[in-house]
Amino acid sequence: MKKISTGTYKIESPVKFLEYCAVVGQKEKEGPLGDYFTNYSADEYFGQETFEKAETQMQKEAMDHVIKKSGFTEKDIDFIFAGDLLNQCVSSNYCVRDRSMQFFGLYGACSTMVEAIILSSMVIDGGFARRTIAITSSHFCSAERQFRFPLEYGSQRPPSSQWTVTGAGCVLLGDGIMREEVPFVDKVCPGKVVDMGITDINNMGAAMAGAAVDTLKRYFEDTETTPEDYDLILSGDLGKIGHKIVIELMGKDGYDMTNNYDDCGKLIFDAEKQDTHSGGSGCGCAASVLTGYLLPEMQKKTFKNVLFMATGALMSPILNQQKESIPGIAHLINIKI
Amino acid sequence: MDYLYSFIFGGLLCAIGQILISKTKLTPARILTGYVVAGVILYAIGLYEPFSKLAQSGATVPLTGFGATLAKGVAEAIGEKGAIGIITGGLSASAAGITAAIIFGLLAALIFKPRRKK
Amino acid sequence: MQKEEYSKLSEKKTKNSDCIKDVTKAFAVGGLICVIGQALFNLYTQIFIIDEQTARILESVSLVFLSALFTGVGLYDSIAKIGGAGTLVPITGFANAVVSPAMEFKAEGLVLGMAPKMFIIAGPVIVFGTAASVVYGVIYYIVTMCMT
Numbered sequence: 001m002k003k004i005s006t007g008t009y010k011i012e013s014p015v016k017f018l019e020y021c022a023v024v025g026q027k028e029k030e031g032p033l034g035d036y037f038t039n040y041s042a043d044e045y046f047g048q049e050t051f052e053k054a055e056t057q058m059q060k061e062a063m064d065h066v067i068k069k070s071g072f073t074e075k076d077i078d079f080i081f082a083g084d085l086l087n088q089c090v091s092s093n094y095c096v097r098d099r100s101m102q103f104f105g106l107y108g109a110c111s112t113m114v115e116a117i118i119l120s121s122m123v124i125d126g127g128f129a130r131r132t133i134a135i136t137s138s139h140f141c142s143a144e145r146q147f148r149f150p151l152e153y154g155s156q157r158p159p160s161s162q163w164t165v166t167g168a169g170c171v172l173l174g175d176g177i178m179r180e181e182v183p184f185v186d187k188v189c190p191g192k193v194v195d196m197g198i199t200d201i202n203n204m205g206a207a208m209a210g211a212a213v214d215t216l217k218r219y220f221e222d223t224e225t226t227p228e229d230y231d232l233i234l235s236g237d238l239g240k241i242g243h244k245i246v247i248e249l250m251g252k253d254g255y256d257m258t259n260n261y262d263d264c265g266k267l268i269f270d271a272e273k274q275d276t277h278s279g280g281s282g283c284g285c286a287a288s289v290l291t292g293y294l295l296p297e298m299q300k301k302t303f304k305n306v307l308f309m310a311t312g313a314l315m316s317p318i319l320n321q322q323k324e325s326i327p328g329i330a331h332l333i334n335i336k337i
Numbered sequence: 338m339d340y341l342y343s344f345i346f347g348g349l350l351c352a353i354g355q356i357l358i359s360k361t362k363l364t365p366a367r368i369l370t371g372y373v374v375a376g377v378i379l380y381a382i383g384l385y386e387p388f389s390k391l392a393q394s395g396a397t398v399p400l401t402g403f404g405a406t407l408a409k410g411v412a413e414a415i416g417e418k419g420a421i422g423i424i425t426g427g428l429s430a431s432a433a434g435i436t437a438a439i440i441f442g443l444l445a446a447l448i449f450k451p452r453r454k455k
Numbered sequence: 456m457q458k459e460e461y462s463k464l465s466e467k468k469t470k471n472s473d474c475i476k477d478v479t480k481a482f483a484v485g486g487l488i489c490v491i492g493q494a495l496f497n498l499y500t501q502i503f504i505i506d507e508q509t510a511r512i513l514e515s516v517s518l519v520f521l522s523a524l525f526t527g528v529g530l531y532d533s534i535a536k537i538g539g540a541g542t543l544v545p546i547t548g549f550a551n552a553v554v555s556p557a558m559e560f561k562a563e564g565l566v567l568g569m570a571p572k573m574f575i576i577a578g579p580v581i582v583f584g585t586a587a588s589v590v591y592g593v594i595y596y597i598v599t600m601c602m603t
Contacts, residue, residue, distance in 0.1 A: 394514065
């Protein structure tokens with residue numbers, strides 16, 4: 001049994017990050033991690049006619065790059081696990097429609113990247129596949145028009161609001177016998193849906209933080225480790241508010257998260273200069289920081305043992321208008337090199 | 338004086354809107370709707386007409402003025418045509434603003450493309 | 456942890472915007488838009504010698520036009536970021552609420568996208584404004600009938 005205690009799983013056969021790539025927009029390029037993002041577009045339409053097509057284009061570019069750089073062909077890759085924020089996961093569906101690989105479309109809101117990596121790790125470890133691709137994306141403009149207001153509508157964003165990252169991240173996972181020193185997935189801890197009763201669609205960080213705390217605690221209990229055992233703990237897009245809530249709630253249970261815990265949404269933008277309020281969000285936030293920043297840094301051995309947890313606010317504008325609260329989910333992986 | 342009163346009263350109506358946004362978490366659409374309905378009520382109880390004389394554009398430009406126009410249109414139409422004015426008065430009086438918004442909206446949509454927020 | 460307790464914690468961690476600063480900015484920007492309106496009104500009545508009632512209509516139409524233009528070139532939302540309710544409450548805010556979805560949803564076609572989505576934000580203003588005026592009309596009609 002690969003299950004450790006109640007819900008953390010040890011990946012026994014090596015599942016390595018063979019190749020990875022981030023594609024981002026202009027604002028992300030101008031952010032603090034700008035130097036890490038070599039693939040970007042100053043045109044928010046990515047040469048397409050609409051924002052939905054632009055988001056698809058970002059995924060295509062990220063996937064093309066990964067496959068090309070890996071030296072494999074589509075025949076060598078068994079499955080694609082992909083998702084995004086748009087209805088019917090259109091960005092992913094339209095990205096893979098020209099491909100010959102078998103495909104699973106996922107929706108885990110902003111947690112989708114880690115959801116895709118967990119499923120990839122399980123099918124590879126379970127012997128169902130040798131190599132898989134995990135890819136997710138989000139685009140500020142396509143997310144705004146689906147979840148909020150038209151772009152040119154003059155609305156003020158409250159300080160708790162977050163800025164959807166325009167970005168896609170793609171990884172190629174595999175048993176990679178040929179490659180020795182690359183980051184690999186060691187343990188996975190899938191999330192549970194946790195609803196703390198937050199109804200404010202402008203406070204996603206608070207809506208997700210409850211789920212993040214639930215997953216972190218379960219992971220630490222299952223593995224009998226503490227935050228100090230890791231070089232870095234990185235959450236997906238809790239932003240400033242969610243980050244603070246996690247530190248406080250974990251602290252109450254005796255887990256000191258003050259030293260080595262950060263959040264992709266806080267890293268990707270300079271909240272003051274770039275006016276992004278609580279920080280970045282979206283499937284592309286965790287995905288681009290993972291593929292653009294974390295994995296390259298792990299490759300350089302800046303960090304050797306990392307907890308990466310993508311958080312998702314499972315928000316539907318329709319259910320929110322029907323006065324429902326926003327459920328959250330957090331998927332966690334332990335990456336080592 | 339027209340300019341000063343326009344500025345002060347128009348500004349005040351906007352300031353009240355901002356306080357509502359900060360303190361009550363009302364969405365913009367709810368605030369706009371509230372302002373128009375408030376304009377109708379204020380006109381109905383006889384307050385908006387004298388307020389407009391003093392505040393000038395400070396009373397007509399905010400959306401309460403739109404509400405007052407609807408109410409005034411209804412009252413005048415009833416005076417001229419009787420009961421049918423209940424139905425025809427409001428939108429007839431406010432037709433210019435609505436038609437302008439539709440036509441300029443259509444033109445803008447044809448000419449311009451939305452861009453990312455800076 | 457209970458939901459009530461969590462909600463209190465999340466509120467504590469959520470920094471509110473500087474209310475006084477926001478209200479001052481809304482006052483200034485909103486006031487300024489009204490002054491522009493008044494300037495147009497004076498222009499129409501004094502230079503073009505148009506009667507006051509028509510001039511007020513032209514004033515609204517001109518502001519709607521300016522708002523549509525600023526929305527089109529992508530400036531209205533930048534002003535709104537500063538102005539807040541100052542750009543929302545004037546009739547220019549109503550125009551922005553009509554023009555911005557029209558531009559946004561043109562991608563789905565003029566008939567199925569642009570036109571039906573035009574009133575997704577401003578629709579309630581017209582619906583409830585008209586409804587309120589009809590209620591007022593009924594009352595006004597009954598009152599005047601009783602008095603004569």
